[in-house]
Amino acid sequence: MTVADILQWLQTPGLNHFLLISGVLFSLGVFAILTRRNAIMVLMGIELVLNAANINFLAFSRYTTGTLDGQVFAIFVIILAAAEAAIALAIVLNIYQNFNSVNIDEINQLKD
Amino acid sequence: MTIDLFTLAFYLFALVTLVSGAVVVFSKNIIYSAFALLFTFFGVAGLYVLLMADFIAITQLMIYVGGILVLLLFGVMLTTKVINVDMRTGTIQTLPAVLVVSALAGVLVGVFWSTDWIVSPAAVGFEKTAPRIGEMLLSSYLLPFEIASVVLLVALVGAAMIARREKKAL
Numbered sequence: 001m002t003v004a005d006i007l008q009w010l011q012t013p014g015l016n017h018f019l020l021i022s023g024v025l026f027s028l029g030v031f032a033i034l035t036r037r038n039a040i041m042v043l044m045g046i047e048l049v050l051n052a053a054n055i056n057f058l059a060f061s062r063y064t065t066g067t068l069d070g071q072v073f074a075i076f077v078i079i080l081a082a083a084e085a086a087i088a089l090a091i092v093l094n095i096y097q098n099f100n101s102v103n104i105d106e107i108n109q110l111k112d
Numbered sequence: 113m114t115i116d117l118f119t120l121a122f123y124l125f126a127l128v129t130l131v132s133g134a135v136v137v138f139s140k141n142i143i144y145s146a147f148a149l150l151f152t153f154f155g156v157a158g159l160y161v162l163l164m165a166d167f168i169a170i171t172q173l174m175i176y177v178g179g180i181l182v183l184l185l186f187g188v189m190l191t192t193k194v195i196n197v198d199m200r201t202g203t204i205q206t207l208p209a210v211l212v213v214s215a216l217a218g219v220l221v222g223v224f225w226s227t228d229w230i231v232s233p234a235a236v237g238f239e240k241t242a243p244r245i246g247e248m249l250l251s252s253y254l255l256p257f258e259i260a261s262v263v264l265l266v267a268l269v270g271a272a273m274i275a276r277r278e279k280k281a282l
Binding site (some may be wrong): 039055068 | 152245264
């Protein structure tokens with residue numbers, strides 16, 4: 001693969017480019033889910049993962065099938081993300097009232 | 113060497129998305145993370161527009177930026193001691209997570225890069241997707257649509273039920 005090939009590849013954004021971005025975004029989200037102590041940061045990581053998945057749906061819908069099925073699926077993903085955020089925030093607020101903390105490594109009463 | 117507008121817009125939105133996504137993940141201050149998430153959502157919405165999904169892009173802006181992000185900010189403000197303690201949040205199990213995530217990212221990027229995807233020559237040019245999505249939601253996707261509405265109703269009632277402050281033990 002020569003330099004000219006790489007430049008040519010960089011100049012024509014296609015399916016691969018969108019997929020690469022969604023892959024990196026997904027990895028960032030998983031990293032946030034795995035490492036952050038604050039429960040709300042974990043929720044932000046989940047939102048990043050869902051956005052990456054949505055980019056994949058739309059990219060395949062645009063470049064391979066040409067139909068709008070992927071876009072309809074993306075709408076359902078967004079709907080579920082909204083429901084998930086509402087429920088999760090309610091749970092986090094309840095945890096905060098009970099434990100006075102939202103650090104997920106301190107909420108381990110079930111272990112004892 | 114010519115760079116057309118599509119390429120330029122693609123790299124702009126990709127840069128916005130990835131840089132602010134990295135800020136979300138690596139920032140120590142949770143407020144910075146929440147505000148970087150705003151720019152991530154904007155960048156992703158721009159990518160949606162480039163993928164000819166205008167309706168999804170607007171939906172993304174309205175629901176993610178207008179709804180979920182505000183909800184997350186409320187969560188941050190209600191659960192962090194804003195006044196006296198700095199809002200730094202720690203990290204746990206960083207080294208295993210770095211290993212796992214770099215392996216995951218390597219696999220994903222490698223697969224996405226090397227696979228020879230079948231790309232059909234799709235129609236060039238933007239079209240209005242909202243009417244067609246509306247027709248599909250009310251014809252071939254009617255059952256998932258109705259189920260989603262029930263799920264939203266149940267989720268909202270449940271969230272209000274969980275989050276309300278108990279006056280007395282029941």
